[in-house]
Amino acid sequence: MKIPDLAELALRNLRESLLRNSLTTVGISVGVASLVAMLSLGTGLQQLFSRRLAKSGLFDTVLVSSRRELHGMSREEERNGPSPGASRILDEPARQEIERLPNVAEAYPDIRFITELRYEDKPHMTTIAALPLSAKSNDAFEGMQGSFFSSDTAAEVILQKSFAEELLGKTPPLGAPEPNVGDLAPQLLDKELTMRYAQRVAAPETEPAASHVAADGLAEASYSVVSREQKLKIVGISDLDPESLRGPMRGRVFFPLKLAQSLHVMQPADLREISRAGSDQPVYSSISVRVKNPAQVQGVEDAIKKMSFTTFSILDASHSLQQVFRVLYAFLGIFGSLALTVASIGIVNTLVMAILERRREIGIMKAIGASDADVKKLFFAEAGAMGILGGIVGVVLGWAIGQIINFGTNIYLKRQSLPPEHFWAVPFWLAGFAVVFAFLVSLVSGLYPASRAAKLDPVQALRYE
Amino acid sequence: MVTLPEAIPETGTVAIRSENLCRHYRMGEALIRAVDGISLEVRAGEFVALLGSSGSGKSSALNLIAGLDRPTSGSVVVQNRDLAKLSREELAKYRLHVVGMVFQSFNLIASMTIAENVELPLRFAEIERGRREDLVREALQRVGLGARMNHRPSELSGGEQQRAALARALINRPQLLLADEPTGNLDSHTGSEIMDLVREFNKQLGMTVVMVTHERALAERYAERMIFLADGKLIDDRANVPGTAHSGPQRGRP
Numbered sequence: 001m002k003i004p005d006l007a008e009l010a011l012r013n014l015r016e017s018l019l020r021n022s023l024t025t026v027g028i029s030v031g032v033a034s035l036v037a038m039l040s041l042g043t044g045l046q047q048l049f050s051r052r053l054a055k056s057g058l059f060d061t062v063l064v065s066s067r068r069e070l071h072g073m074s075r076e077e078e079r080n081g082p083s084p085g086a087s088r089i090l091d092e093p094a095r096q097e098i099e100r101l102p103n104v105a106e107a108y109p110d111i112r113f114i115t116e117l118r119y120e121d122k123p124h125m126t127t128i129a130a131l132p133l134s135a136k137s138n139d140a141f142e143g144m145q146g147s148f149f150s151s152d153t154a155a156e157v158i159l160q161k162s163f164a165e166e167l168l169g170k171t172p173p174l175g176a177p178e179p180n181v182g183d184l185a186p187q188l189l190d191k192e193l194t195m196r197y198a199q200r201v202a203a204p205e206t207e208p209a210a211s212h213v214a215a216d217g218l219a220e221a222s223y224s225v226v227s228r229e230q231k232l233k234i235v236g237i238s239d240l241d242p243e244s245l246r247g248p249m250r251g252r253v254f255f256p257l258k259l260a261q262s263l264h265v266m267q268p269a270d271l272r273e274i275s276r277a278g279s280d281q282p283v284y285s286s287i288s289v290r291v292k293n294p295a296q297v298q299g300v301e302d303a304i305k306k307m308s309f310t311t312f313s314i315l316d317a318s319h320s321l322q323q324v325f326r327v328l329y330a331f332l333g334i335f336g337s338l339a340l341t342v343a344s345i346g347i348v349n350t351l352v353m354a355i356l357e358r359r360r361e362i363g364i365m366k367a368i369g370a371s372d373a374d375v376k377k378l379f380f381a382e383a384g385a386m387g388i389l390g391g392i393v394g395v396v397l398g399w400a401i402g403q404i405i406n407f408g409t410n411i412y413l414k415r416q417s418l419p420p421e422h423f424w425a426v427p428f429w430l431a432g433f434a435v436v437f438a439f440l441v442s443l444v445s446g447l448y449p450a451s452r453a454a455k456l457d458p459v460q461a462l463r464y465e
Numbered sequence: 466m467v468t469l470p471e472a473i474p475e476t477g478t479v480a481i482r483s484e485n486l487c488r489h490y491r492m493g494e495a496l497i498r499a500v501d502g503i504s505l506e507v508r509a510g511e512f513v514a515l516l517g518s519s520g521s522g523k524s525s526a527l528n529l530i531a532g533l534d535r536p537t538s539g540s541v542v543v544q545n546r547d548l549a550k551l552s553r554e555e556l557a558k559y560r561l562h563v564v565g566m567v568f569q570s571f572n573l574i575a576s577m578t579i580a581e582n583v584e585l586p587l588r589f590a591e592i593e594r595g596r597r598e599d600l601v602r603e604a605l606q607r608v609g610l611g612a613r614m615n616h617r618p619s620e621l622s623g624g625e626q627q628r629a630a631l632a633r634a635l636i637n638r639p640q641l642l643l644a645d646e647p648t649g650n651l652d653s654h655t656g657s658e659i660m661d662l663v664r665e666f667n668k669q670l671g672m673t674v675v676m677v678t679h680e681r682a683l684a685e686r687y688a689e690r691m692i693f694l695a696d697g698k699l700i701d702d703r704a705n706v707p708g709t710a711h712s713g714p715q716r717g718r719p
Contacts, residue, residue, distance in 0.1 A: 005588045016576045364572045367533060368633060369561025369589045371554055458533045462572065 001374045010381035017354065024343075024350040025390045031343035032394025032438045035336030036426060037401050039434075042332045044402075044425040046325045050294075053321075059294040062301050063110070063312040064098065065286040066090040088308055091283045098289055101303050103296040108132045109284040111260045112251050113267055117232075118194040119167045126163055128195070129251025130260035134290070142419060145185035146236035152258035157193060158236040163252040164188055181239040188234050193253075198266040199228045225266055340438065343390070344445040347383055351449035354382070355456075362453055363461025372454040379450035380443060387442025391435035398434070399426045480641065480673040481507040481530055485539035488525050488697075499525035501697030502539065507690075509640070512667045512674045512707070514684035514691045522697035523677045524645055530675060531564050531643050532556045544640060561589055565634030565672075569646035571626040573618040573633075580605065580614040583633045590637055604632040608662060624655035631662055635670075642666060644676040648683060660687050664707075 001009075014021045053059045066089060088094060099107040111130040116123050135141070136148045141158075149156050164184045165171045172179065201224045232255060267285060291300045301311045355362070362375055402424040410420040488500040500522045507513050515523040528534040529541050532548050541548050544563055551559060560566075573582045580601050587597045605611050608628040618626050627647060634642060644663060648656030664687055667674045678684055684691050686708050693701035 001588055002591055004594075009588070012576065360572075361574050364574060365585065365589075366557070367531070367560065367566055367568075367572070368586045369557060369637070371557035371561075371589070373554070374557075374589055459528050462533075462568070 001377060006377055006381040009378055010385045013382055014385060020350055024346045025386050027343040027346040028386060028390025028438055029394040029397055031340030032391050032434050033397035033401060034339040036395055036398025036434050038332035038336035039430055040402050040424055040426040042329045043427060044423040047425050048421060048423045059314060060291045062289040062297060063286055064289055064304055064309045066309055089283055090287060095287055098304060101300060103292050103300055105290040105292045106134060107287050107289045108257055110286040110288050113265055116196045124166060126253055127251045128253040128255060130257040131254045132257045141238050143239040144236050145181055146189045148236060149256045152256050154256055155232050156235040157232045158238055158254045159234060160252040161237060161239055164237045181237055185237050188237060191234050193232045193234060195230045195232055197228055199226045200264050200266045201226050340441055344441045347386060347442050347445035348449060351379060351383060351446060355449055355453045359461045359464045362456050363458045366458035367462060376450040376454040379453050380446045383442045383446025384439055387439040388435060391438030395431045395434050478509045479506055480509040481543050483541040486529060486536050486541050487538045488529055489537045498697045503699050505699060507673060509673050510671050512689045514688035515675060515677045515694060516681060516684055516691055517694035518679060521694040523694050527643055527645055527677050531566055532559045561586060562637055563639050563641055565639040565642045567630045567634050567644045567647045569649035571630045573626055573629055575618055578615050578617055579610060579629045582629060583636055586637050600636060604636050608632045623651050624658060627659050640673060642672045642674045646678055
């Protein structure tokens with residue numbers, strides 16, 4: 001028999017015992033729904049974590065420094081890295097070269113320094129760090145009060161909560177609950193801070209320096225350090241710490257990168273690169289490189305190492321996280337499949353019952369010329385049709401269950417004043433896989449009933465009333 | 466009436482030949498010899514009645530000729546096919562293309578309309594859909610059911626159901642029509658109508674007809690030859706001129 005005929009006869013037969021076949025199909029649907037629900041929870045959680053990790057900047061960032069700097073080196077780097085003398089100077093051409101590497105989204109200088117910030121005439125010492133505009137998408141700014149920098153050169157700052165507390169003199173004693181960032185914000189937003197910093201100014205070229213040529217061939221240069229002030233407006237207060245990766249050097253106040261560069265603030269690195277002071281090309285103590293995709297971090301890191309710089313990234317963590325998700329996936333999949341296994345027994349039961357009921361019909365079909373294969377295919381088609389129908393209904397059902405749970409969880413998150421999350425995802429491949437899987441399971445379930453029906457003796461079957 | 470393209474085999478050639486045909490089976494301790502060494506020949510185009518009381522083995526013999534059952538020993542050769550040697554698949558093909566069957570209880574599938582019942586063998590034969598509709602309409606018109614195509618069997622009288630079964634038996638244009646008590650569930654008037662149709666197929670389409678019945682009168686009215694069975698054995702085989710034999714109340718044994 002041809003496939004359209006098989007499908008037509010199978011659907012007609014399914015309609016004949018509508019209630020029983022519907023119940024069996026519902027059984028498959030529930031099985032598929034549980035499988036879909038479980039796997040989409042797994043997928044959703046994985047996507048949520050990946051999103052979070054990508055946003056956190058922990059896994060797509062490579063910190064680059066020159067071996068001429070001393071900070072941030074492990075013993076291994078001491079042994080394997082380039083020797084300080086062979087290492088290049090991390091200047092603007094080097095930054096541009098790094099930015100041109102494949103898969104690099106951006107490379108920006110790491111400008112941070114300790115400074116004095118005056119608020120209502122009281123001085124506060126802290127580390128201030130420059131951030132590019134792209135940092136706006138960083139997870140740490142999600143619960144932020146106020147807004148991000150209006151432009152890359154705006155004289156604006158974002159405070160980390162602990163510094164905001166300090167400004168207001170509200171630093172809680174150890175162990176006491178932290179004040180809500182929403183309570184701090186109204187008192188500080190749009191207020192002004194005055195930053196005092198040391199500006200590096202190239203010395204005028206008038207003084208004769210030609211007689212003092214340094215041994216390494218570099219022209220002798222000098223600069224003056226001038227004390228300056230810069231007024232900064234507080235535009236945002238962030239609850240979380242965007243720089244948890246940096247350890248003791250992490251900033252508690254942030255200002256726009258371009259602004260920071262234009263200020264020519266005297267930095268620790270300048271002392272060691274004194275000869276460059278007069279040139280237009282700035283020298284950086286370190287550069288942050290953002291990679292387009294966490295998976296490409298290793299390649300970018302290797303490429304930068306070849307340029308004889310030292311690099312640092314958190315990479316292994318993301319690998320082991322994927323491992324964890326694989327296990328979680330298998331686990332959820334097994335649980336989801338259990339329900340489908342039960343449902344497949346339902347198919348076997350329904351079809352065996354159908355054979356008993358339709359024994360005479362099978363006999364008639366054989367008497368008028370149906371082959372064993374025709375009968376077998378017909379039962380297969382019925383099983384398969386139940387599988388596909390159950391699969392489709394199950395995917396919809398699983399998706400709906402997911403939406404409901406997601407909705408409920410978001411209500412809960414809202415009550416806890418947390419931002420809503422999307423941790424449930426039914427990707428197309430999962431929907432397709434679920435339907436195909438249900439179809440295959442139902443075909444396997446149909447194996448025994450179909451071959452039993454095919455083997456019926458027509459004479460016996462016709463005698464059956 | 467639309468006529469089917471006719472495939473009349475040469476009359477006089479042998480359509481069915483059985484030699485020492487046996488069908489034995491066990492029922493508990495006892496060995497039942499349902500068919501016990503029947504040898505006969507039926508020529509193509511013949512109308513044969515198999516007569517006998519119940520348990521005489523006439524239905525078992527018909528099932529062997531129909532390829533629904535396999536002989537325990539002996540052979541049955543139909544249109545040059547040795548049925549005992551055919552595979553299950555080949556037997557199904559044989560039933561589909563060579564044999565048309567009608568039964569006492571009509572054996573229509575209750576969940577299908579008349580047209581769908583008649584169409585079923587065409588589906589097994591993988592005939593293209595458009596052509597199937599034409600063939601079904603033609604066959605149903607031939608048996609006088611053109612107007613009732615979309616009724617279910619339960620909505621039809623017994624006679625109409627048997628007509629539908631005849632249309633189904635006819636649809637693949639078989640050379641052999643096997644009828645197992647075709648009038649057994651019908652009143653005599655309706656039964657005659659059905660038998661007239663069977664005779665029409667025999668004469669017009671040249672189909673070889675083997676009919677099992679226990680009604681001698683019916684056999685005498687329609688059959689050209691009467692074969693009597695008892696206890697699985699052939700006990701008499703005689704020619705008959707249809708409709709001329711003295712009609713009497715005798716039944717079964719001669």
